Amino acid sequence: MYVTSEKLLLDAAGGGYAVGAFNAENAEMVWAIITAAEEARSPVIIQTTPGTLKYLPEGYFAGMVKNAAQAASVPVVLHLDHGSSFELAKSCVEHGYSSVMIDGSKLPFEENAALTKRVCDFARRCGIPVEGEIGVIGGKEDTTQADSGVYTDPAQAAAFASATGVSSLAISIGTAHGFYKTAPALDLDLIPETKKRTDVPLVLHGASGLPDETVTRAARLGMSKVNFATELRDVYTKALKEYIASDSGAFDPKKYGSHARTAVKELVRHKMSVCMSEGRA
């Protein structure tokens, strides 16, 4: 079934587990993620960055995911990851996305809050929940380079949540996007400290390359959504290269596409067990 992220994340927050949010770049990845969710009986979030939407527009993803979700036996969300403007968030809602993020985290607090509230006010009228972000998460989406993150102030996070009306909130505990060059210095205590001050479900970005135990611990402590992007791109591309290297005459996208799809599905299944979302659908 096709659902919004709101109840999914509140259920996860109440149940002490996280819902994995997986970045898809094409049809094979959408299919792999939904198949993994059905096998694991897990709720799932499929998400696309603004960079991905320059490659394949939101209408394509909305059409694919909505159709697949309606036939699926588990709850599926389509989410805009790191929405870069009010206009893009609005376009995704209008095309049928069931969840959006607006990322104003690089702006000063007041400007971030004003932009986020504007998106929340619009999306609310359409029944669509919004994820905001406070405290810049290091690195850059759509690249593999991670650098060190910064840390969200729990009191500021709570003030931001009540000023904007967000349904979920990305906070920084020292993670970064991309693969890590050195182990990041995480402050997991920020999770319960922030939870004490706000009821809004919390979101962990930059989980690619973190040890499984760390992600599980973060979920137990109260991260209700965990994003995985870089690792999916990496296994997809490795599987594709592996297939083509083993068969120099390969020319049929169905052959190497299937091989890459299976690799992504297996990785997503594993991440669902790390998030403890298996059997929750």
Ligand SMILES: [Zn+2]
């Ligand atoms: Zn992110």
